[in-house]
Each structure stands twice: as structure tokens, then as C-alpha cells.
Amino acid sequence: MLLGFHSVEAQKISAADNRLLRAKEDSLKDLARHIYTDTLASGRLRSDSQFVKTLIRALQVKNSFQFPFQEVLGVSKLYAPDSTFRIITWQMTIPTVQARKRGAIQMRTADGSLKLYPLRDVTEFTEFAEDSVRDRSNWIGAVYYNLIKTTWEGKPYYTLFGIDDRGFSVKRKWIEVLHFDQAGEPKFGGNFFDFSQDTVARKPHERFQLAYKREANVAANWDEDQKLILFDHLISESGQPDLPYTLVPDGDSEGFKWEKGRWVHIDKVFHYKVDMSDADPLLGKPPVGDPILDAKGNINEGKLDQRSEKNGLPKKKDE
Numbered sequence: 001m002l003l004g005f006h007s008v009e010a011q012k013i014s015a016a017d018n019r020l021l022r023a024k025e026d027s028l029k030d031l032a033r034h035i036y037t038d039t040l041a042s043g044r045l046r047s048d049s050q051f052v053k054t055l056i057r058a059l060q061v062k063n064s065f066q067f068p069f070q071e072v073l074g075v076s077k078l079y080a081p082d083s084t085f086r087i088i089t090w091q092m093t094i095p096t097v098q099a100r101k102r103g104a105i106q107m108r109t110a111d112g113s114l115k116l117y118p119l120r121d122v123t124e125f126t127e128f129a130e131d132s133v134r135d136r137s138n139w140i141g142a143v144y145y146n147l148i149k150t151t152w153e154g155k156p157y158y159t160l161f162g163i164d165d166r167g168f169s170v171k172r173k174w175i176e177v178l179h180f181d182q183a184g185e186p187k188f189g190g191n192f193f194d195f196s197q198d199t200v201a202r203k204p205h206e207r208f209q210l211a212y213k214r215e216a217n218v219a220a221n222w223d224e225d226q227k228l229i230l231f232d233h234l235i236s237e238s239g240q241p242d243l244p245y246t247l248v249p250d251g252d253s254e255g256f257k258w259e260k261g262r263w264v265h266i267d268k269v270f271h272y273k274v275d276m277s278d279a280d281p282l283l284g285k286p287p288v289g290d291p292i293l294d295a296k297g298n299i300n301e302g303k304l305d306q307r308s309e310k311n312g313l314p315k316k317k318d319e
Helices: 003-007 015-037 041-059 301-310
Strands: 076-079 085-094 098-107 116-120 143-152 155-164 170-180 186-188 208-213 220-223 228-236 247-259 262-266
Touching (some): 015 041, 015 085, 076 143, 143 220, 170 228, 208 228, 208 247
Antiparallel strands (some): 076 085, 085 098, 098 116, 155 170, 170 186, 170 208, 220 228, 228 247, 247 262
């Protein structure tokens, strides 16, 4: 997503700075690869530390906000739709131990200088990550894969979609709102999720979490056509809904709709109407072609004879 790269054309990277940024990009590309592929924990830690230092030096180059770092794979670089900032996130995994998230918010500045908010992941020290507003010093870490903007009463709000796969048996997807206070400081979460229309009461959420079986594929994203956040409805494979490692999608979708500055929960987005007349209420009314039995279960003898002839069988003899 490179909206910011295209919308700040008035600020130009000089030829010399562009060469410098490309050299930094080459270094970052190699370091990012080692963060994910080094077989030794010490090697990953060393590469991650060097990556952070190299990234900061790169971002200190004037007008670096415009440089997309496209060649640096495994690192998310999302621009806000209004190009006011970009958020950079990645994961540093120590095999068999933990996965810690790294991140920073780079603000666009009028003179091209660096204004950066580093993010400190405290997820591993947090028991209930859904019930608090966070700042950059106690961030609930995620690698973000989408970012959308909404507004309410003239103020912008940015909804982030992220993934956290730090668990051995459970993955998590986060949906939360990023906004900036009067001092310009980033705030994560808040009273933005409304479950008042649900038939079953839920406690308030400052951010929304989907925790599910690690091997499952769970969707959670913005749908531009529907103008909704859509995500998979989860059920337990073993009838134990309190155990996240048993939860998998069941084919239904839930959603959130932005209304008056909050994401209002929709328990069932798609409603299907099934014709249940003259049908077994447990089986529905599946399509059948030219049935031999009528709705009351009586055999149509003529159709039975036709089927028998077609299959090379003798007709049923009259008694």
C-alpha cells in the first residue's frame, strides 16, 4: 500500500539521498531475511538489533517518508490513506520460545525531517489485552496487514488489522482503532466496539481479538463493496468454545459497521432463506431431479418402470 508514496509529490528525495536510501534498503533486505531464517536464536537477535539501527539511520535521511522500502520483505509498511503517517511492523521469532513484535510509526513532516514513534511490545506480559487503551510504550504487538480510515465529528480514526502468531497452538488476529491525542501521541484502542445489538451480552472491548486454532485459516478484513469489516464466525471442533485452540471457521461471517464513531457488531452478515415446505426440517430441501417418491412418500409406479427399463431391469409385474 503506497498511497503515501504517491501523494506527497511536493517533497522530493534528492538524487544523493535516494542512492543512500537504496543502499540502506539492500542492507535491510538482507537483515530481514536473517531475522526469519537464521537457525540460531542468537543470530536472529543480532540481525534484529542491527535491523533496528539500520532502519533508524535510513529514516533519518531527509524525506525518507516517501521511500517505500519495497525490497525489504517480511516487514509490513502501511501508509495511512490520508498519508499523514505510515506504520512499520515485523516479527522477531526465537524458535520454540516466543515471537516478539517490533514496530514504529513514522509521521509525515513538512520539512522532511524524521518524527518517529517506536512501539514497545508488551503482549507477553499482558493477561487481558482487550480491556485497555495503550500507548507506544505498552503496545499490544501485531504485524499489520491492512489499515483503513474512518471519521467521526471531523476527527480521523485508523482501524488496524493485524496478526499475532506467537502461540504454539493458537493464532490471533487483532482489529483495533489507532488515533492521536491532542499532543499528537498515538493511542491504540478505546471504546470503539459496540455489541449492544447482540442477543447475548458481551463485555466491552477496547480492541477486538480473534483467537483460533493455529492450523486454521481465518479471515478478518475490510470489505470495500459491503462497506463492512467482515470476519469468520468461529466454532469449537470439540464443543469447548472457551479453548481457543479448538476454534475454526464454520462458514458464516460476522461483521462491524461504522456508525457514529463506533464499530457496531453484526452477528450474522449473510442471511440465507431456505424453502422448507414439504421437506424434512432437519435436512432442508435439497434439489432432486424427477423424484420417484412424492412428498407423502408414495412410489410413482410409472417412473419406477421407466428407471428400471433405463437400467436394463425387468418391469415390476402386476400382482
